[in-house]
Amino acid sequence: MRKKRKREHLQLICDLADGPDTNGFEDIHFVPNCLPGINPDEIDTAVVFCGKRLQVPFLINAITGGIPEAVAMNRALARVARRLGIPLAVGSQAAALQDKSCRPSYAVVREENPAGFILANLSCAVSVQEALEAVEMIEADALQLHLNAAQEAMMPGGEGDLCFRDYRQKIKLLAKTLPVPVVVKETGCGIAREQALELLDTGIAALDVGGKGGANFILVESCRSKQDYGQPFSRWGLSTAVSLIEVLKSVGTQLDVVAAGGIRNGLEAAKALSLGAKLVGVAAPLVRNFYRRGEQAVENCLLQFRRQLQQTMLLLGVCNWAELQQRPLVILGDTGKWLERRGLDPGCFARRKPSA
Ligand SMILES: Cc1cc2nc3c(=O)[nH]c(=O)nc-3n(C[C@H](O)[C@H](O)[C@H](O)COP(=O)(O)O)c2cc1C
Numbered sequence: 317m318r319k320k321r322k323r324e325h326l327q328l329i330c331d332l333a334d335g336p337d338t339n340g341f342e343d344i345h346f347v348p349n350c351l352p353g354i355n356p357d358e359i360d361t362a363v364v365f366c367g368k369r370l371q372v373p374f375l376i377n378a379i380t381g382g383i384p385e386a387v388a389m390n391r392a393l394a395r396v397a398r399r400l401g402i403p404l405a406v407g408s409q410a411a412a413l414q415d416k417s418c419r420p421s422y423a424v425v426r427e428e429n430p431a432g433f434i435l436a437n438l439s440c441a442v443s444v445q446e447a448l449e450a451v452e453m454i455e456a457d458a459l460q461l462h463l464n465a466a467q468e469a470m471m472p473g474g475e476g477d478l479c480f481r482d483y484r485q486k487i488k489l490l491a492k493t494l495p496v497p498v499v500v501k502e503t504g505c506g507i508a509r510e511q512a513l514e515l516l517d518t519g520i521a522a523l524d525v526g527g528k529g530g531a532n533f534i535l536v537e538s539c540r541s542k543q544d545y546g547q548p549f550s551r552w553g554l555s556t557a558v559s560l561i562e563v564l565k566s567v568g569t570q571l572d573v574v575a576a577g578g579i580r581n582g583l584e585a586a587k588a589l590s591l592g593a594k595l596v597g598v599a600a601p602l603v604r605n606f607y608r609r610g611e612q613a614v615e616n617c618l619l620q621f622r623r624q625l626q627q628t629m630l631l632l633g634v635c636n637w638a639e640l641q642q643r644p645l646v647i648l649g650d651t652g653k654w655l656e657r658r659g660l661d662p663g664c665f666a667r668r669k670p671s672a
Pocket residue numbers: 325326329377378379380406407408437460461462501502503504526529530531576577578579597598599600601603
């Protein structure tokens with residue numbers, strides 16, 4: 317059943333569009349700078365994430381593994397990650413914990429990218445032993461624990477695991493015991509500030525907001541069920557922009573924050589980094605590019621992101637991540653209204669002043 321589901325996910329992500337809601341970044345605007353005062357060779361896009369310096373602030377987010385077709389995709393993703401110096405997460409390794417014959421579809425990423433920053437991936441419900449196995453399987457540098465309550469709830473015919481009790485305690489135990497940093501991630505519905513605060517003292521290293529606006533697993537599962545009962549929930553969740561701000565306002569600089577969910581170009585990525593994200597995760601566009609035009613198209617997609625980020629930094633006159641975070645951002649529209657209603661002053665970003 318799990319293998320069939322994995323195949324259907326890849327197919328449906330290619331067939332379905334992002335959304336229907338947007339990621340919210342259309343409401344966020346940089347204040348342009350007509351005197352940028354820098355040259356392209358002064359721009360440094362490096363960030364420090366989970367204690368490691370990374371040249372490019374993008375993440376190939378968790379996608380797949382556990383089925384024969386995943387070998388080719390994970391191989392291609394790992395090769396692109398190696399060439400561009402980008403971290404990479406594998407898809408959930410639950411399949412390989414149950415069936416050892418699935419392991420090569422994950423281990424291929426370490427074969428292709430021996431020195432890269434690679435993240436293992438499992439649900440929060442796993443035992444310490446299972447998490448250790450997943451980390452060892454790919455010699456992972458960090459472990460992603462995914463949260464996907466809405467997806468599990470929409471899965472057809474009792475497939476979903478709906479036992480959500482004690483997740484916080486489980487995360488705390490895993491973060492305390494594992495030898496690598498733990499990243500907790502949502503997968504398309506976002507993380508609100510209340511839960512970010514709850515997760516703050518669990519010992520995790522990072523949060524990936526996984527907001528609304530991109531791959532929509534409520535609709536994916538609804539299509540799989542062939543009954544469309546998930547339709548009323550198609551707009552469930554926080555947009556990525558809203559979730560990112562809610563999370564950053566809660567955790568400040570105590571955790572590294574990944575912006576993901578419908579981020580589709582380097583300008584949106586620059587906005588997320590300017591708000592305070594350390595990395596920008598991308599998943600669905602890489603699947604679509606891989607199936608339509610192969611490995612080179614995946615690389616071109618990420619190269620375009622990088623170029624657009626560099627162009628934004630050049631136009632703003634900022635040389636690095638720290639300077640990008642000092643640029644004013646004006647937040648309007650539904651994103652601004654949401655933040656106001658939640659008591660999170662959106663105007664604070666517009667009043668930012670670059671330090672001399
Ligand atoms: C085909 C596919 C499979 C995915 N499988 C996983 C998974 O196994 N584990 C996980 O944590 N996230 C998984 N995700 C979620 C992504 O990592 C990401 O959080 C989400 O797709 C939002 O980013 P996007 O809009 O750029 O796709 C998957 C995404 C796609 C497109």
